[in-house]
Amino acid sequence: MNRRTFLSYPAAAATTVGLANTIAGLANAATLAPDPAPIDFKSHLPAPGSFPEKWICGSPSCMDNTDPPVHVHWYNAHTAILRQNKAYSYEAPFAPLYFGNDRILLLDEGFVQLRTDWDFRGVVDKCIDEWCARNGRDPASMELLVAFTHLHSDHYAATNQFADRPNTRYMGLTQEEMFGFWGMTNFPEQQVALDLGGREILIWGSPGHVIAEFAYYDSYTQILFTGDMFYRGRCYISFWQPWFDSMTRLIRFCDTHPVSHVMGCHVEMSKDGQDYAYGMTYQPDEAPVQMTVEQLRSSYEFAKTITKPGIYYTGTVFLCNQTRGTTTIDRNPYRYD
Amino acid sequence: MDQKPTYNPTLSGIPNSPSGAYPNGNPDVPYNLPGARNTDSAVPLHRSKPVDHVYVCDGPAPGKLAFRWMYGSNIAAKNRDPRIQVMQYNEDTVVLRQNMCVHWEAPFTYLLFGNKGALLIDTGANAERLYYPLRETVDAIIARWAKVRGRKTVPLTIALTSGEDIAQNQGLAQFAGRPDTTIVPKPLEVMKRFYGLSGRWPSGTGTIDLGDRIISVIPTPGTHKDGVSFYDPYCDLLFTGDFIFPGRINIGNDRDFVVSLERLKTFVAANNVKYILGGHIEMMFAPGKYYPRFYTYKPYERVLELEPSIIDELIQYGREVQGKEMVLIRPDFVLFNGVSPDQKTLVWPAGVPNITPPRPF
Numbered sequence: 001m002n003r004r005t006f007l008s009y010p011a012a013a014a015t016t017v018g019l020a021n022t023i024a025g026l027a028n029a030a031t032l033a034p035d036p037a038p039i040d041f042k043s044h045l046p047a048p049g050s051f052p053e054k055w056i057c058g059s060p061s062c063m064d065n066t067d068p069p070v071h072v073h074w075y076n077a078h079t080a081i082l083r084q085n086k087a088y089s090y091e092a093p094f095a096p097l098y099f100g101n102d103r104i105l106l107l108d109e110g111f112v113q114l115r116t117d118w119d120f121r122g123v124v125d126k127c128i129d130e131w132c133a134r135n136g137r138d139p140a141s142m143e144l145l146v147a148f149t150h151l152h153s154d155h156y157a158a159t160n161q162f163a164d165r166p167n168t169r170y171m172g173l174t175q176e177e178m179f180g181f182w183g184m185t186n187f188p189e190q191q192v193a194l195d196l197g198g199r200e201i202l203i204w205g206s207p208g209h210v211i212a213e214f215a216y217y218d219s220y221t222q223i224l225f226t227g228d229m230f231y232r233g234r235c236y237i238s239f240w241q242p243w244f245d246s247m248t249r250l251i252r253f254c255d256t257h258p259v260s261h262v263m264g265c266h267v268e269m270s271k272d273g274q275d276y277a278y279g280m281t282y283q284p285d286e287a288p289v290q291m292t293v294e295q296l297r298s299s300y301e302f303a304k305t306i307t308k309p310g311i312y313y314t315g316t317v318f319l320c321n322q323t324r325g326t327t328t329i330d331r332n333p334y335r336y337d
Numbered sequence: 338m339d340q341k342p343t344y345n346p347t348l349s350g351i352p353n354s355p356s357g358a359y360p361n362g363n364p365d366v367p368y369n370l371p372g373a374r375n376t377d378s379a380v381p382l383h384r385s386k387p388v389d390h391v392y393v394c395d396g397p398a399p400g401k402l403a404f405r406w407m408y409g410s411n412i413a414a415k416n417r418d419p420r421i422q423v424m425q426y427n428e429d430t431v432v433l434r435q436n437m438c439v440h441w442e443a444p445f446t447y448l449l450f451g452n453k454g455a456l457l458i459d460t461g462a463n464a465e466r467l468y469y470p471l472r473e474t475v476d477a478i479i480a481r482w483a484k485v486r487g488r489k490t491v492p493l494t495i496a497l498t499s500g501e502d503i504a505q506n507q508g509l510a511q512f513a514g515r516p517d518t519t520i521v522p523k524p525l526e527v528m529k530r531f532y533g534l535s536g537r538w539p540s541g542t543g544t545i546d547l548g549d550r551i552i553s554v555i556p557t558p559g560t561h562k563d564g565v566s567f568y569d570p571y572c573d574l575l576f577t578g579d580f581i582f583p584g585r586i587n588i589g590n591d592r593d594f595v596v597s598l599e600r601l602k603t604f605v606a607a608n609n610v611k612y613i614l615g616g617h618i619e620m621m622f623a624p625g626k627y628y629p630r631f632y633t634y635k636p637y638e639r640v641l642e643l644e645p646s647i648i649d650e651l652i653q654y655g656r657e658v659q660g661k662e663m664v665l666i667r668p669d670f671v672l673f674n675g676v677s678p679d680q681k682t683l684v685w686p687a688g689v690p691n692i693t694p695p696r697p698f
Binding site for chain 1: 414418436463465467501502589633673679681
């Protein structure tokens with residue numbers, strides 16, 4: 001991007017988006033019923049949906065990567081899952097976007113800050129425009145909630161791209177503001193129900209990877225989003241007992257609620273259980289992001305046997321119990337006697 | 338007023354110049370330095386025969402790494418820097434570096450010329466020519482050099498600081514079938530034979546004769562079992578690959594590592610060494626701080642060149658880690674012995690200022 005396009009970029013983007021909104025708004029006003037029928041998020045559950053065969057997963061040479069900065073996958077008509085391109089950030093987190101009749105919830109905002117580097121805001125706006133066009137809604141009437149799973153910058157780096165977005169609320173970057181955003185006074189046990197307009201999201205505390213982390217359950221797709229405390233890769237457990245208690249809480253939740261998929265924020269291993277080392281930008285054979293309740297349960301059973309810090313493979317995930325600041329799985333391949 | 342031609346920083350230059358003393362030259366030093374006679378003149382319009390360069394000089398041949406290395410991009414996918422950065426150290430010595438947004442190892446590759454041929458030390462981390470056009474770049478540099486020196490052919494020898502190191506041997510594939518090219522074989526035993534080191538490994542020293550510029554080949558196993566270093570007596574540069582470089586030195590065998598360092602120390606004592614040039618940079622300019630693996634954006638990189646005195650420090654701390662599985666941080670390198678290449682340590686070296694450079698964002 002040269003200096004001229006750089007200077008004109010944010011203004012141009014804002015104008016275009018604004019214009020698009022206005023046009024879409026006019027179109028809606030002209031062609032659509034003034035009060036579209038509410039979408040039913042409560043019957044025929046879980047709402048069917050699908051994950052892609054393969055996510056965008058980097059390339060052998062980063063500068064030759066031609067994939068878009070964000071992979072947008074519509075799990076079903078009312079649920080999008082976004083993933084950052086590995087050549088834009090090795091963290092490549094996943095970010096679900098849940099649509100309700102009145103509000104939209106975005107969970108996680110990737111690991112690149114500036115809109116000129118990746119237009120995450122533009123991607124989210126486009127998803128919202130698409131959904132609104134499909135469902136006869138005016139995007140301006142939908143409130144967007146910009147939240148994140150936990151207090152790590154690979155999950156909130158792009159939040160400030162939403163600072164000038166109308167009808168948008170976003171989570172603050174401290175533990176106090178995070179708990180306050182969901183109105184929690186008794187973290188982590190307290191379970192909060194967020195109503196997106198007929199679609200309920202259950203939220204409760206899930207500390208262990210960090211203290212300030214939530215688990216999110218979408219009652220429509222019945223996806224349990226476990227953030228960074230349980231995902232298909234290296235679960236860095238900073239605090240064992242809070243993490244184990246959070247696992248117990250997840251298991252208890254699965255005992256009492258139907259769960260279609262368990263989903264974490266990253267994938268850091270291959271289909272056959274090989275570790276992709278921290279920082280890798282190409283994962284050609286990566287495991288799917290979604291896990292089954294059975295995999296969660298078996299990992300929990302495995303975790304019961306862990307008594308010491310170290311790295312353990314449960315068959316589904318790596319549990320890095322208090323090892324993040326010290327070591328990883330990799331070995332120096334050139335050692336010899 | 339008496340205008341003495343003696344250096345006065347307040348009158349003769351930029352007192353706080355980053356390059357240190359005498360930013361505008363030192364008038365107390367003779368105008369015609371001995372090294373000047375080693376540079377060919379561009380004056381003749383049509384040369385009648387190939388130029389035979391004089392590779393003999395007192396002290397190191399003049400030369401300079403005058404520019405900053407490329408340091409990747411925050412968004413690797415948007416990087417539009419050259420795939421290979423080329424820096425001419427002097428007319429007969431070229432340093433190439435792979436863009437870290439093509440491969441995070443960003444290895445250095447060295448191209449040396451003599452009166453009878455050229456030597457390419459190491460070949461980078463990608464075999465794919467579209468990503469990493471090493472062959473095209475080297476061919477173009479050799480063609481230009483051949484024109485300058487009035488030569489029809491320049492035989493090329495390709496040698497590796499370690500045949501097994503995939504951050505340095507991948508580009509070799511691009512040179513398969515290249516005419517007038519000798520590739521030093523990769524398997525250890527065959528490589529020893531090529532250098533005439535069978536039975537003298539690792540105590541002996543081999544040579545590669547480029548024509549009046551005879552490169553020494555010094556076995557330096559320790560990080561790789563087939564590790565060698567190259568010494569250029571013309572520029573007084575020592576090319577050490579993965580064995581010594583400003584970064585995370587992953588020791589392959591801690592006894593070999595120290596023994597090779599001691600042997601290299603003896604070699605350096607008997608030969609002038611201006612700089613040690615390694616195969617990578619991973620340290621930051623803040624002492625003891627380094628980039629983790631796989632990073633594609635390293636704006637705070639340290640410079641490449643190391644002073645030969647680093648060998649003493651390496652021997653001292655190489656002994657300290659011997660027999661122990663540990664990480665040891667020093668201002669200009671980090672030793673990893675028997676541990677994961679991502680291992681971390683909370684032990685900070687005494688007397689070294691602990692400066693944390695800001696994060697990229």
